[in-house]
Amino acid sequence: MTLQEVKSLASKGEGLKIEFKKKAAHPEKIVRELIAFANTSGGVLMIGVDDDGTVSGQRFIEEEVYVMEKAIRELIFPELSYELFTFSLNPKKGVAVFKVEFSPDRPHYLKENKKKQSYIRVADRSVQASMEVWEILRRGKSPKDMVFTYGRKEEVLLKALEENQKITLKEYSKLAKIPKFLASRTLVRLVLANVLKIHPQESEDYFTLKNQEV
Structure with missing residues (x-):
């Protein structure tokens, strides 16, 4: 994946397979998007992209990636496979893309507070899966x-x-x-x-x- 491809995807707006986040605040909530992609039909999560699809970047993108990868390891079960791409927009800002395929190990779920919560993608939203x-x-x-x-x-x-x-x-x-x-x-x-x-x-x-x- 190239930076040009990232900008092209972002210009299409959020949807079934695309989700934007300006930064990795509350990673325990953001991982729900990755779970939903894996359980539905795959997708990409972009960190450093505004709600309107502007690829503005985020300062210290490596720190954003670190907290996301930690959350993926600790909160998603079974283990989730993904591809990670990082790009520098300038010396201070960058963007990160987590790409997830439709998983053969589905359903994946979020293990939080001793509960198993699974998510799926419905249009441009990630919602909790019914039984x-x-x-x-x-x-x-x-x-x-x-x-x-x-x-x-x-x-x-x-x-x-x-x-x-x-x-x-x-x-x-x-x-x-x-x-x-x-x-x-x-x-x-x-x-x-x-x-x-x-x-x-x-x-x-x-x-x-x-x-x-x-």
């Missing part, structure tokens, strides 16, 4: 033919989707009159079987039939 997304990430690493029985609860679900196009976990649980854990298991299984598609959201995920426009 369903976590399970799909985990089991989707080794795709295989899914065998499931088509019973009343599946029939209720598919009929509801034909009528309303999308459904949430809560709505499905209530409609099928089944516990949430069973509704969750059914939805995850049908996503893995390529019958449904999950649409992660900041508030509540929803599900649609595969290839259905909503």
